[in-house]
Amino acid sequence: MANNETDIKIVAFLCNWCTFTAADLAGTSRLKYAPNIRIVKVMCSSRIEPVFILKVLLDGADGVFIGGCAPGDCHYSKGNFYARRKVALAKTLAKSAGLDSERIRLSWIPASEGPRFAHVVNEFTAHIKELGDNPARREVYI
Amino acid sequence: METMIDSRMMMTDFLTALFDKLDVAGVAVMSKLPSGEKTAFTLFTGKDDIKECVPFFPAMPANAARAVSKFTRQAVPSKTVAVFLRPCELRAFTELIKIKQASFDNLLILSYDCSGVFPFQEINLSDETKLNAYRDAVSTGKNCEGIRPVCAACTRFTPQGEDIAISFVGRSTDQPLVFSFPSEKGLAAAEQLGLDVSNTVAASSAVESLAQERRSAEEELTAEVDASLSDTQGLVNVFDRCVSCHACSYVCPICYCKNCYFDSQTFEYFPESYFIRMQAKGALRFPVDRVLFHLGRLSHMGVSCVACGMCEDVCPVNIPVSQIFKTAGSKAQALFDYIPGENYDEPLPLLAYAEQELEEFED
Ligand code: SF4
Numbered sequence: 388m389a390n391n392e393t394d395i396k397i398v399a400f401l402c403n404w405c406t407f408t409a410a411d412l413a414g415t416s417r418l419k420y421a422p423n424i425r426i427v428k429v430m431c432s433s434r435i436e437p438v439f440i441l442k443v444l445l446d447g448a449d450g451v452f453i454g455g456c457a458p459g460d461c462h463y464s465k466g467n468f469y470a471r472r473k474v475a476l477a478k479t480l481a482k483s484a485g486l487d488s489e490r491i492r493l494s495w496i497p498a499s500e501g502p503r504f505a506h507v508v509n510e511f512t513a514h515i516k517e518l519g520d521n522p523a524r525r526e527v528y529i
Numbered sequence: 530m531e532t533m534i535d536s537r538m539m540m541t542d543f544l545t546a547l548f549d550k551l552d553v554a555g556v557a558v559m560s561k562l563p564s565g566e567k568t569a570f571t572l573f574t575g576k577d578d579i580k581e582c583v584p585f586f587p588a589m590p591a592n593a594a595r596a597v598s599k600f601t602r603q604a605v606p607s608k609t610v611a612v613f614l615r616p617c618e619l620r621a622f623t624e625l626i627k628i629k630q631a632s633f634d635n636l637l638i639l640s641y642d643c644s645g646v647f648p649f650q651e652i653n654l655s656d657e658t659k660l661n662a663y664r665d666a667v668s669t670g671k672n673c674e675g676i677r678p679v680c681a682a683c684t685r686f687t688p689q690g691e692d693i694a695i696s697f698v699g700r701s702t703d704q705p706l707v708f709s710f711p712s713e714k715g716l717a718a719a720e721q722l723g724l725d726v727s728n729t730v731a732a733s734s735a736v737e738s739l740a741q742e743r744r745s746a747e748e749e750l751t752a753e754v755d756a757s758l759s760d761t762q763g764l765v766n767v768f769d770r771c772v773s774c775h776a777c778s779y780v781c782p783i784c785y786c787k788n789c790y791f792d793s794q795t796f797e798y799f800p801e802s803y804f805i806r807m808q809a810k811g812a813l814r815f816p817v818d819r820v821l822f823h824l825g826r827l828s829h830m831g832v833s834c835v836a837c838g839m840c841e842d843v844c845p846v847n848i849p850v851s852q853i854f855k856t857a858g859s860k861a862q863a864l865f866d867y868i869p870g871e872n873y874d875e876p877l878p879l880l881a882y883a884e885q886e887l888e889e890f891e892d
């Protein structure tokens with residue numbers, strides 16, 4: 388039950404062209420960032436469905452992070468605009484259902500911004516730590 | 530507001546005239562079943578059984594939008610079919626048009642301001658006491674006791690997108706029908722029916738008093754649902770009885786999918802995955818993904834939920850499904866400034882975007 392730093396789990400969906408590349412850059416530049424995220428690479432942030440986000444939360448991860456190209460810079464020109472609507476819907480539904488929508492974050496991180504990736508991950512991890520364990524984590528009857 | 534006219538016709542005259550003067554191929558309408566207790570949405574191709582039609586009977590054996598989608602989905606009917614749809618059914622139908630599951634070509638859509646229906650299990654044709662109370666409530670513009678909670682809290686009870694509107698709330702069912710004709714098709718039909726459009730009638734103030742009662746009932750319902758779903762424990766408790774039968778999606782007019790995602794192989798896992806999940810939690814309830822089904826379904830169709838109440842009518846364990854979907858759906862709809870069934874030209878929210886919007890959800 389101990390809520391220590393390594394115990395926190397955050398699932399991150401990162402788009403191949405921007406935020407995943409930024410994560411890669413953070414790695415090759417040997418930037419240190421909180422080790423709590425588990426990255427799932429998707430070709431575009433618009434590949435993410437609200438169901439992915441809600442399932443991650445219901446199955447007990449403490450946070451869900453979605454990273455994509457900045458508006459206007461999408462590799463597929465408009466995927467991230469659709470992604471923003473889907474994340475907004477997931478957050479709104481999570482809130483209506485009694486889940487903590489603050490556990491969901493959408494950030495636009497361009498490919499060249501490794502340091503920003505490390506910073507955002509640290510910041511989100513710290514925020515999740517403040518929120519504490521996701522109550523669904525040990526909820527057997529969900 | 531369109532002008533209302535006194536048609537000088539009773540329902541049977543009107544239904545007969547649909548065949549005789551408008552030469553319709555059929556009329557889809559609620560009718561009495563031979564057992565004498567229940568009703569069903571039925572497509573009649575002739576006027577022989579017109580006396581069995583009960584368009585206003587306060588039950589919803591199926592969301593009629595689903596039925597009408599079946600016979601308009603792949604091909605347009607070759608001749609006009611008149612269909613009775615309650616306002617929520619018409620809204621659902623409009624949503625189905627958007628996803629190419631229905632078409633209004635060659636339909637003459639008849640609707641009316643709706644006083645709500647009873648839970649399907651709780652109303653029979655022989656329930657004189659209930660039906661009398663219902664008639665009184667209709668004519669005075671009140672919620673009848675015993676109607677479904679989502680009906681009592683329905684604020685969109687006047688139709689949108691019909692060809693002929695029948696004025697129902699605030700009128701007596703043994704008076705001639707009062708019509709208005711919001712569309713070109715409707716006006717043409719009025720002419721063919723030989724109606725005298727100078728016989729105008731005033732709108733009934735009962736509509737506004739019902740609207741008021743409904744608005745406060747809606748507020749109460751929202752507050753109740755919000756209170757029950759205020760945290761994870763609440764969410765678990767609300768769906769605790771759910772047996773995962775998925776009946777709620779099978780009857781939902783918006784859940785049109787032939788093979789529902791939540792019945793698919795995606796949610797059949799390798800055996801070891803159950804053990805991994807079990808180890809993480811110390812135990813695992815079966816079937817898994819029960820709550821996920823509801824939240825996932827909400828994410829698929831919540832923006833289009835018309836709060837028709839069908840899901841709740843069929844739930845075998847009395848979960849207030851449609852109250853939950855109405856409440857969560859309305860919030861999702863408000864997010865995109867979207868009203869389901871308002872306009873068939875409007876794209877579904879997840880198929881559209883604006884470059885500048887929803888800034889509070891990104892950084
Ligand atoms: S829950 Fe989703 S996949 Fe299943 S029928 Fe409804 S819309 Fe289709």
Ligand code: SF4
Nearest residue numbers: 781834836837838840
């Ligand atoms: S979710 Fe329930 S209330 Fe909403 S449209 Fe479907 S059946 Fe009707």
Ligand code: SF4
Nearest residue numbers: 771772774775777844
């Ligand atoms: S109808 Fe009721 S029991 Fe069946 S899946 Fe829906 S909520 Fe659960």
